[in-house]
Amino acid sequence: xxxxxxxxxxxxxxxxxxxxxxEEKTAQLYGQQKIKGFCHLYIGQEAVVxxxxxxxxxxxxxxxxxxxxxxxxxxxxxxxAVMAELYxxxxxxxxxxxxxxxxxxxxxxxxxxxGIVGGQIPLGAGIAFADMYRGGKQVTVCYMGDGAVRQxxxxxxxxxxxxxxxxxxxxxxxxGYAMGTSVERTTxxxxxxxxxxxxxxxxxxxxxxxxxxxxxxIAEAAERARKxxxxxxxxxxxxxxxxxxxxxxxxxxTKEEVEEYKMRDPLERVRKTILDNKWxxxxxxxxxxxxxxxxxxxxxxxxxxxxxxxGSALWEDVYSEPNYPxxxx
Amino acid sequence: MRVIQFREALREAMxxxxxxDKDIFLIGEEVAEYNGAYKxxxxxxxxxGDKRIIDTPIAELGFAGIAVGAAMNGLRxxxxxxxxxxxxxxxxxxxxxAAKMYQMSGGQFNMPMVFRGPTASAxxxxxxxxxxxxxxYANCPGLKVVVPSNPYDAxxxxxxxxxDNDPVIFMESEQMYxxxxxxxxxxxxxxxxxxxxxxxxxxxxxxxxxxIIKVAYAAAEExxxxxxxxxxxxxxxxxxxxxxxxxxxxxxxxxxxxxEEAWPLANISTEITYMVQKRAFDYLDAPIIRVNTADTPLxxxxxxxxxxxxxxxxxxxxxxxxxxx
Ligand SMILES: Cc1ncc(C[n+]2csc(CCOP(=O)(O)OP(=O)(O)O)c2C)c(N)n1
Ligand SMILES: [Mg+2]
Numbered sequence: 001x002x003x004x005x006x007x008x009x010x011x012x013x014x015x016x017x018x019x020x021x022x023e024e025k026t027a028q029l030y031g032q033q034k035i036k037g038f039c040h041l042y043i044g045q046e047a048v049v050x051x052x053x054x055x056x057x058x059x060x061x062x063x064x065x066x067x068x069x070x071x072x073x074x075x076x077x078x079x080x081a082v083m084a085e086l087y088x089x090x091x092x093x094x095x096x097x098x099x100x101x102x103x104x105x106x107x108x109x110x111x112x113x114x115g116i117v118g119g120q121i122p123l124g125a126g127i128a129f130a131d132m133y134r135g136g137k138q139v140t141v142c143y144m145g146d147g148a149v150r151q152x153x154x155x156x157x158x159x160x161x162x163x164x165x166x167x168x169x170x171x172x173x174x175x176g177y178a179m180g181t182s183v184e185r186t187t188x189x190x191x192x193x194x195x196x197x198x199x200x201x202x203x204x205x206x207x208x209x210x211x212x213x214x215x216x217x218i219a220e221a222a223e224r225a226r227k228x229x230x231x232x233x234x235x236x237x238x239x240x241x242x243x244x245x246x247x248x249x250x251x252x253x254t255k256e257e258v259e260e261y262k263m264r265d266p267l268e269r270v271r272k273t274i275l276d277n278k279w280x281x282x283x284x285x286x287x288x289x290x291x292x293x294x295x296x297x298x299x300x301x302x303x304x305x306x307x308x309x310x311g312s313a314l315w316e317d318v319y320s321e322p323n324y325p326x327x328x329x
Numbered sequence: 330m331r332v333i334q335f336r337e338a339l340r341e342a343m344x345x346x347x348x349x350d351k352d353i354f355l356i357g358e359e360v361a362e363y364n365g366a367y368k369x370x371x372x373x374x375x376x377x378g379d380k381r382i383i384d385t386p387i388a389e390l391g392f393a394g395i396a397v398g399a400a401m402n403g404l405r406x407x408x409x410x411x412x413x414x415x416x417x418x419x420x421x422x423x424x425x426x427a428a429k430m431y432q433m434s435g436g437q438f439n440m441p442m443v444f445r446g447p448t449a450s451a452x453x454x455x456x457x458x459x460x461x462x463x464x465x466y467a468n469c470p471g472l473k474v475v476v477p478s479n480p481y482d483a484x485x486x487x488x489x490x491x492x493d494n495d496p497v498i499f500m501e502s503e504q505m506y507x508x509x510x511x512x513x514x515x516x517x518x519x520x521x522x523x524x525x526x527x528x529x530x531x532x533x534x535x536x537x538x539x540x541i542i543k544v545a546y547a548a549a550e551e552x553x554x555x556x557x558x559x560x561x562x563x564x565x566x567x568x569x570x571x572x573x574x575x576x577x578x579x580x581x582x583x584x585x586x587x588x589e590e591a592w593p594l595a596n597i598s599t600e601i602t603y604m605v606q607k608r609a610f611d612y613l614d615a616p617i618i619r620v621n622t623a624d625t626p627l628x629x630x631x632x633x634x635x636x637x638x639x640x641x642x643x644x645x646x647x648x649x650x651x652x653x654x
Contacts, residue, residue: 037453037629088453088630099455099629115457116415117387150386151418178387180363186386252363309628311636318625326624327593 004212006279008054009270010288012211015053016046016267017289019070021296022079026069026086029300030246035086039100042070044241047266048173049074051214052141055222061109061131063124064143066101067240068113071143075110077103083299089306096309097317111140117178118144118151121170125161128168128225139225140168141218147178149192158233162199165230169221170196172233173208175240180252193235201233208238209264330511336369338480338512339445339501342487343370343407345516347377350405353491356383356392357409357446366411367447367506393419393444397426400442400496407491410446413500414460427496428471440471443490445499448476449540449590452504453634456626463539463589464596466498467568473521474498474568476539480510482565485519493521502540524571526578530560533648534578536601537588538564541639545588548644559648567597572604579605583614584651588639593621615651620644 002009023041030039042049045067052062053074064071072082077093085092086100094104104112111127114120124142131138148154149172161168172192176182184190196203202224206217214236221232239261243250274280280288315326333341347353355370355377361384364371374382385392389410396406410416416423423444430438449461467474475490475497477483483501490497527542528549537545542563549559560578564570579585585605587598598619605617620639627637 036631037455038458085629088632090630094629096630097456097628097633099453101457102455102629115455116418118418147387150388150391152388152390153418179366180359181384181386185362185384308630308632311632314623314625314628314633314636328624329618 002212002273004215006277009274009279011054012050012270013267013274013285014288014292015050015074016270017292018079018295019046019049019073020267021293022073022082022299023069025296025300027242027246029086035100036088037099037101038066039086039246040067040244041240041242042067044261045173045175045208045238046070047211048171048208048214048236048238051211052171052218054211055215055218056139056141059109060138060222061111061127061140063111063120063127063140064113065117065120065145065148066113066115067145068101068103072103072105072110072113075105075108077105077108077110079295079299080302081105084303084306087303087306088308089303090309090313091302091306095313095317118148118153120144121148121151121154122157124170125157125166125168128166129164132167137226138167139222141171142168143171143173145178146172146174146176146183146192147181147186148172149195150186154195158196158199158201158231161231162201165228167225168231169218169225170231170233172235174235174237177240177244177252179244179248182252191235193233196233201231203233204235206234206236208236209261209266210269211266330513332509333480333512334506335480335483335501335508335510336367336506338484338510339369339487340371340373341512342484342491344373344376346488346491347381352403353405353407354381354383355407355409356385356396358385358387358411360384360409365409367503369506370409389415389419390422394422394426396442397422397430397440400427400440401430401438405441405491406443408442408444410444412458412503413446413448413462414458416444416446416462423466423472423496424469428469431495432471439494440496441494443487443497443499445487446501447503448500449502450627450634450638451502453629453631455629459627461591461622463500463567464591467597472496472498472568473566474500475521475566476500477565478505478539478542478563480508480512482519482563484512485517486521486565489518489521497521500539505540519565522566522569522571524562524564524566524574526560526574527563528559528561530558530582532558532582533584533586533651534560534562534575534582535586535588535644535648536562536564536575538567538597539590541588541590544639544641545644547641548648551641551645552648557648557652570597570601572608575601575605576609579609580612583612585613585617586644586647586651587617587619588644589619589621590639591621593619593624596621615653618647618651620647
């Protein structure tokens with residue numbers, strides 16, 4: 001039994017299916033060198049973002065690290081704009097300036113993908129600080145990896161966020177590894193959420209292989225933040241099926257470990273719940289999936305047909321001042 | 330002579346020095362079990378064990394500081410930054426601790442340590458992963474800054490850097506790790522602070538260093554076909570700078586182009602330009618030209634990479650320009 005509605009499940013299904021198919025396509029395109037640079041896939045972790053988004057309002061804020069394609073899509077940025085950004089085309093959500101690691105959309109309250117591990121943690125607190133300052137009711141969800149929690153910036157930001165009751169939800173997406181380094185090789189305290197205890201910050205561990213548990217934890221944290229009771233730290237346990245980035249063969253873990261998580265696949269789980277409750281037939285889900293696949297393929301075509309930015313655009317968006325005197329000789 | 334990769338040259342330098350001196354250890358992200366993010370430290374864990382090849386959490390400020398403390402107490406750390414972009418998280422310990430300690434303590438605590446890793450752009454990596462901080466570090470008294478451009482120099486200079494009793498910033502490139510070059514089997518050292526004339530010429534001097542010197546070589550080849558004879562100096566070290574070698578060459582060619590992958594304001598080119606006008610003003614037949622990156626962060630699209638980096642054409646045009654051609 002579940003307390004979530006058919007609509008919520010259908011939304012999760014569509015959202016997670018879009019993330020999954022979009023990134024499978026991304027991997028293929030990377031192999032064809034249509035997409036360059038560092039590229040980190042989210043496959044396996046989809047329930048974290050899906051479960052977060054269903055618990056939030058559309059004016060809430062999101063910020064994350066470089067593993068950001070799914071976050072961008074879930075914020076409502078079109079597949080076209082995300083794919084075009086991966087291609088480095090001018091029609092991308094960062095005008096081809098960011099690439100895979102730096103998706104942004106002010107319109108969709110997506111405050112970006114950030115490349116310096118842990119760099120976004122204080123930023124997330126700052127975004128929420130601004131809403132609190134203006135008396136707004138928004139909350140900010142600030143994602144980070146299990147590797148990122150080892151950065152000093154986290155501790156400074158946690159302390160101030162708690163001290164000032166900033167409406168931010170810090171989410172550690174613990175996928176077990178930071179590149180090739182497992183959590184246990186970086187700490188004596190395997191329960192990452194306990195970092196919150198040092199600051200009296202409400203904190204807990206959440207199963208990230210199901211959207212339901214993520215939704216519940218985020219909803220509770222968001223309510224606390226909106227009431228003015230400040231931040232929460234959630235350690236959401238999840239898993240990435242692929243390597244750290246496209247160039248990582250992931251030799252540091254066993255096939256069995258990966259298979260074990262695939263058995264608990266979050267997307268399959270949602271599909272099964274929908275079918276078990278007879279909210280949709282197999283055929284209907286397949287039709288939905290086909291529609292999503294068409295959206296992904298259309299985004300590829302859109303990107304192929306979009307131009308690269310002019311080289312001269314390099315000097316645009318560096319300063320908001322229109323005629324900044326760059327050194328050119 | 331034997332030919333090996335840049336990464337192998339670096340590895341040999343570390344291996345040989347670590348065999349000589351048990352106080353040397355290597356610390357950084359993914360250096361041990363993963364064999365290095367770019368496989369520079371491949372096999373080192375097997376040989377030296379986890380006491381001396383140390384994987385860290387992603388905590389640059391912390392592990393750089395721990396290494397500085399260890400150096401204060403007599404060890405000789407080699408700190409690997411996965412790239413120098415991430416050294417900014419640690420820069421407080423590099424500038425405020427490592428670079429200052431010897432002087433602040435009245436000469437009691439020296440800093441026999443190396444901070445090494447790749448610098449500058451490496452393709453379409455976007456703004457946060459494409460930065461060259463050679464001039465930032467070179468600006469700071471107390472540090473030495475080495476930027477080799479080939480496997481031979483990399484090995485000889487890294488060995489010297491490890492033996493040096495002052496903190497050395499040693500900057501490599503993801504795009505050079507696979508480069509192959511001749512490296513002798515026998516031991517050799519290359520002194521820090523000595524530039525080398527890589528190509529003799531009479532018409533124009535080009536000064537460069539690091540990966541981008543390849544652009545200068547390519548330009549020189551093209552120019553030779555047009556009968557223009559370029560002399561190329563590889564600085565190899567940007568603190569201290571070997572001004573004498575540059576001045577000597579400029580006195581011969583009377584013309585200077587500087588090729589550097591860096592933002593233009595207050596970079597190494599600027600510094601060289603100052604010193605050359607000061608010490609060889611009467612020898613110059615044309616204003617000095619520097620070829621640097623765009624004065625902007627580097628965006629992701631390929632068109633940006635092209636617009637950003639010094640190009641062969643820019644170098645050729647600059648050479649012709651100082652020759653009034
Ligand atoms: C300050 C800094 N150090 C090192 C890196 C290189 N790096 C990029 S991702 C990464 C691992 C991060 O792992 P985690 O935080 O667990 O996130 P995940 O990749 O698992 O999503 C490292 C070391 C970086 N980008 N920034
Ligand atoms: Mg991780």
